[in-house]
Amino acid sequence: MHEDVERCVRAVQSKDARFDGWFYTAVVTTGIYCRPSCPVVPPKPENMRFYPSAAAAQQAGFRACKRCRPDASPGSPEWNHRADVVARAMRLIADGVVDREGVPGLAAHLGYSPRQIERLLNAELGAGPLALARAQRAQTARLLIETTALPMGDIAFGAGFASIRAFNDTVREVFALTPSELRDRVARGHPATAGPGSLSLRLPFRAPLCPDNLFGHLVATAVPGVEEWRDGAYRRTLRLPHGHAVVALRPHPDHVACTLSLTDLRDLTIAISRCRRLLDLDADPVAVDELLRSDPLLEPLVEKAPGRRVPRTVDPAEFAVRAVLGQQVSTAAARTHAARLVTAHGDPITPVGGLTHLFPGPEALAGLDPSTLAFPQSRRTTFTTLVAALASDGIDLGAGSDWDKARAALGELPGIGPWTIETIAMRALGDPDAFIPTDLGVRAAARDLGLPGTPAALTRRAAAWRPWRAYAVQYLWATGDHAINRLPAA
Incomplete structure (x- = not known):
């Protein structure tokens, strides 16, 4: 759908929440990407760019909007009703296969070579399996940062990052805030849950x-x-x-x-x-x-x-x-x-x-x-x-x-x-x-x-x-x- 520019522009201008997760809108003048229903004043159409996934927008250098939180929008319904290789790959990535088994494991589940999977995902989603899994880890990290009192090291481990440095760099790149700044933004009105293993x-x-x-x-x-x-x-x-x-x-x-x-x-x-x-x-x-x-x-x-x-x-x-x-x-x-x-x-x-x-x-x-x-x-x-x-x-x-x-x-x-x-x-x-x-x-x-x-x-x-x-x-x-x-x- 992201290639239908006229339809995407209409959805953004009407703040139509039905299209959240179908595509993502990046704004070249601000360097951020949003969900279609973002409450801010819609940008001029000539300043909009449309991407099929949050990972593709991130790879293009855009950071997530702090108002509409596009990383937390519902997932694309495309992966539910399709039975092709790309849809199957997206369901596996959501189930954590790349984090557990890497791209070779994902490819083995699908019966394709890693190179074929990279090519198919890049062609349709503008991002490969590692970038898609990284976007998912970033969303998990934000959730843990904002809803728990866990130490940042535990959050990095729990979200699937291989190192504290990768965790810090990803959070800063995707949200334009450090992990501590993310937590500080919600700490006043929304105290974190107390239990280390309980999340709301x-x-x-x-x-x-x-x-x-x-x-x-x-x-x-x-x-x-x-x-x-x-x-x-x-x-x-x-x-x-x-x-x-x-x-x-x-x-x-x-x-x-x-x-x-x-x-x-x-x-x-x-x-x-x-x-x-x-x-x-x-x-x-x-x-x-x-x-x-x-x-x-x-x-x-x-x-x-x-x-x-x-x-x-x-x-x-x-x-x-x-x-x-x-x-x-x-x-x-x-x-x-x-x-x-x-x-x-x-x-x-x-x-x-x-x-x-x-x-x-x-x-x-x-x-x-x-x-x-x-x-x-x-x-x-x-x-x-x-x-x-x-x-x-x-x-x-x-x-x-x-x-x-x-x-x-x-x-x-x-x-x-x-x-x-x-x-x-x-x-x-x-x-x-x-x-x-x-x-x-x-x-x-x-x-x-x-x-x-x-x-x-x-x-x-x-x-x-x-x-x-x-x-x-x-x-x-x-x-x-x-x-x-x-x-x-x-």
């Missing part, structure tokens, strides 16, 4: 956002010991590369409040990325709803509660296991099966409210005795085959996975049919066009709305909803009287 932050999103199905679904299907609804917040445990965390997510009209308790600060960026992915916060609801609203049968549903998101997951392997547990049983039965696995094989943590365990990883589940599973032999086979494939990396469901290859690999496993594949594609892979025409809730909604009743006919009718069929499913589910459609009582 705001997760931005593009409006509108309907929290009912988003939080309702997560809470209605919550696994005891791993997830809960408490004090008006959805809370759960997270398994992260360097330790574990407990997160509380509370919806507000203009943001989602996030409280994170981490055992290792190096996991902060990854934890934030996974929480955003869980809540689908980088979606473009205006584009989604505009297309779905064009269908006269869906229009009333969209008008009633616009901005529905697709509830996703913080751990694709965990969700795949839970999808199999939920085959042909009620929500309550699926939760019971999952709770038994957690108690028997999950890693215990120091209890925090009702949270007591991490959901067991595929490696732990691969060694269990199938006879202990309280379901039919055919589903035991499905379960054990799936966890063996996940444990051996035979199936990649991660942030950078190839959606088509993942579907094909799942389809080769016994007992994994279209419903399970598309449910995993929707919530674990994050494919916004995943569609489950055989789902009982979808078929009931289709019948009541006058849509075709058979899966094949409904699939043909739903072609008009592409590429947002996963969102159409959320609107169809919303017609039923089920707890997944209701925001739990505080």
Whole structure:
């Protein structure tokens, strides 16, 4: 979009927040870059330059605006609905792969050479993987500086910098302030949090956002010991590369409040990325709803509660296991099966409210005795085959996975049919066009709305909803009287 100068200028002049994260505006007379909705008086069009990423603007020598904080805008929705190599790379960078494994590790995940990845990212985003990861580290550093009382050395380490000097130079270059000056700017009115491992932050999103199905679904299907609804917040445990965390997510009209308790600060960026992915916060609801609203049968549903998101997951392997547990049983039965696995094989943590365990990883589940599973032999086979494939990396469901290859690999496993594949594609892979025409809730909604009743006919009718069929499913589910459609009582 950044190449459509006329459209970008109009967005900046109207301070249109819908385009925050889609592109960044640099001002040649001031040397700063902003989000489109920056509250300052818009510059003259001839003084504007547009960039596809914050990293590209930084590489061009511009520093972040202190008013609108462009580094904290919602992420580009491009990386959510695309399945190409660049989109997969951006999802992996957000998940911290470059910080953990370097550019060679990123390239290996994608099946390309480091040189090819550099070329592809530079061509589309104006910056390579190292610059993109550096911009992400800068944002994490600012967050830690402004919201904690941690020593700067701990912040540099937690944000992923290799040295204090690199930390200082990056902060100064990106924000035109030293780390100490950044902290001083917010210290008076916003005291830092006291706990060294507890952080409070705001997760931005593009409006509108309907929290009912988003939080309702997560809470209605919550696994005891791993997830809960408490004090008006959805809370759960997270398994992260360097330790574990407990997160509380509370919806507000203009943001989602996030409280994170981490055992290792190096996991902060990854934890934030996974929480955003869980809540689908980088979606473009205006584009989604505009297309779905064009269908006269869906229009009333969209008008009633616009901005529905697709509830996703913080751990694709965990969700795949839970999808199999939920085959042909009620929500309550699926939760019971999952709770038994957690108690028997999950890693215990120091209890925090009702949270007591991490959901067991595929490696732990691969060694269990199938006879202990309280379901039919055919589903035991499905379960054990799936966890063996996940444990051996035979199936990649991660942030950078190839959606088509993942579907094909799942389809080769016994007992994994279209419903399970598309449910995993929707919530674990994050494919916004995943569609489950055989789902009982979808078929009931289709019948009541006058849509075709058979899966094949409904699939043909739903072609008009592409590429947002996963969102159409959320609107169809919303017609039923089920707890997944209701925001739990505080």
